[in-house]
Amino acid sequence: MRGPILRRLYLSAKFPVARYSFARPFSTYPEPKKASSFWTLTFTLAIVGGGAWLQNRYFNPEDTITSQAQLPQKPSLGVIDTLATMPAEPAPGTVGNLTPEQEVKLKEFWVLTLKVFGLTLEELEAPQSTTTSDAATPAPAQDKKKPKSRWGIWGRADDDDTKSGSSSGTTASVASISITDGDDKYGQSKEFKQALEDMKPEEIRTAFWSMVKGDNPDSLLLRFLRARKWDTKKALVMLISTMRWRLLEMHVDDDIMFNGEASAVKMSQDSNPKEKKKGDDFLTQMRLGKSFLHGVDRAGRPICVVRVRLHKAGDQDNEGLERFTVYTIETARLLLASPVETATIIFDMTDFGMANMDYAPVKFMIKCFEANYPESLGAVLIHKAPWLFSSIWTVIKGWLDPVVAAKIHFTKNRQDLENFIHPSQIMKELEGDEDWEYKYVEVPENENPKMADKETRDTLMAERQKLAKEIQDTTIEWIRASFKNETDAASAAEEKRKNLIDQLRKHYWVLDPYVRARSLYDRLNIVQGGGKINFYPDSGKESESTSA
Template identity: 85%
Template structure:
């Protein structure tokens, strides 16, 4: 990375740094069918649902020349000072950049979530909420004297009148994926403690506030709609896709074992999965001018119909969860370069599109910054007209068409554009095979159980101090609120650090671990050799 930065900014000095990212943890299950890497990322790039593409608060704008020519700014919290154009401030509506009204919404959301987790909370006094643009117009009215947690609340289109959590719902016209039903089903299928555990599993190495804020932004700061979306997602992760206890737990090593087995069906699953990885139909490499990780998709390497829908859905989740490894605060979104060189009709897959729209709109909100469709041929115009019709106009606006190197340079520095894309970077994708016994700690169930119990205890402490923080804030006990917030921040950092101790016991190593891009302790470096 130092070498790259010296080429970018010869007069500047750049310390080598690593930054924390998020990973999953789980218990073991048998994997589902593997799938096409390109198809998944292609769909991600084009229809990444409102969730990835619908990043309302990180809308890329034309970059002033002065910014493009500046050396590295001081990094946020000192964690990404190797990124030449890292934003100096977190995006609006994210941790570290909340308005007072948005912070109130975050606290309200915590109370709702903690109630679903099974905590018995006394009513908390809340101040009258001032009008702001943190919520839709129908929400801009003075709050009642107390928190209307489950009763008649602050949302005109939420008709819950019971103290029972199942009464929280979304108006049919605003419930595209039937999440009200899924939410109620989650409360029936899962005990409060299971929901609580699933939430902290989903947090991984993130700040839990960051996770909640993603759902709040996606639902335009409507806390009840965000709650329905959050709980529905946890049910989907735990009971439908088995994200942490199967997909990420088993990873590439299981695919290799399947490919070497004698069972024809299992062997095909493993072969299909590894074929995508070995060809490099899609891969993660480098960052754009905003410090966002880049996913490059080589469309020409894929042929439609090679995998069934179940396999595609499985690999969709694997791809997204792997991309999460490369995100770090204040960066919360990714960029996809969709290389359509030599694209033909045979390369196009519609089957996974609807799944992907639902997946990213409902389960991975606020995670994609921009999509670059590069060198699209004329025949793609009819395909795009169909796909665009499925997207909200705000979502479609996140997609940009680029024709040449100059267009790409608006988003990515030429030294981080591969020669394959007519850039200056002399780098090419190479798959490193799974090593022999590269996941030894995952067999140590005793240590894993101990670490997971330790994590849940930390989570409980965060919950307790979160309640104190909220209570003191709304009673305007400034000193107590500040003390609780400080303690809370310390515990969140402990949770982040503890996750990386747990990680090798719950997540199979990936290509990016073998390349030493994802390093120990939650550090990442796209150019580990250059850093040396």
């Protein structure tokens, strides 16, 4: 019995200590003293037994691999229009696949969000839910409808609001929302209240529509609702704290995406050592291909590959790692084609050693997906994890929300990967059939000429804000008619609203070259402009691209 266990540990775990200790028969070692022999044998059995238990506990493909029959066999290649709805069935709880109870929750969430924007909409409070559906939890007692006030273009404030002559009363009403049941892992209640203090309602409104980008605003709100199990108040806390994080902490849109790789090149040439290091750190990660976006899995989800062996703790400071992480996530958002709303990450653990382990960026990445990019992960594949990763995984798993942890799968070889990705779209580096390898294309001079045209950018931004205002007005009409059971008016408002959202999404791609520096994926012709994406531009299977 001992022989097969030892051979398994030697062949599959590839642990250096194991190779040294078990490569030769026990008889070839000098004969130890009796007591020493006992403890040596005990320690050896503990390692072997523990290793076998951990191997089965964490790396058992029967427990961690999704059945191939559950996923499409091969997604179509060629140009995909991210603005068009694909023929696939939307996932439950997403746009196009909402239960009546979930649609009510979406409307309730819109009312709360618009209140944060400074609008007084007490008349739009939803009637008390009578459903017991698990998909949409009934509103708690404190959500009971407030006394109605007279309706105006933007609603009418309560008496206190009218006396103050401002929207401060409305802001105060939502500022009282907090999470009190312990479900606040990242302290978002505090950040939510801080956002309402630090940011004016109009700033929050502008930040929201900036965060929407080319997405459907309903899809964005639904991400937060699903993440908070359809609790509208918890979803609001999460949404507003995320906007504060984007705007005031990470500066996602006004710095990371606006300046992009071209700014990193300029920083790398700076005479200031600190600035130069920031630029060099960012470009080093891009040039190495420490992580990159390539292709799609069987469900049509964009794939991000993280080559863990290329990371060395201390090579870059945490700020640089966080900037690179957010840049990659935000770029991946551009590759989502409706109804796909999530991505797949492959952590390639080939040749992983303890020098590659760095807990700080792991914690930051977990926080990103749990707190700031909810419902963005489709699957996480930890590929070829060595035996020594078992103890590390025990620590990491303790940090994860159970919903996120359930999306993590361990894969050992090509066959395991094929359960998630078609073999023709697994690159050879991962033992697949696709003859592709990562190569960084350097930033050419004057790559972003439109970003210097501030006048056109301001004009386009004003047009976008006007469209956003029209969507808000129509959303109010839609909700008011729905809650009053005015079926025809609700249907008309819903259709008008859908057309406005389509216009907003198309308009983003007109604005895009004025607010986002070009990326590697633009230079590779993967992001083709106008909402057109080609995941495999060199496949020879390109479709005809139509204009936006």
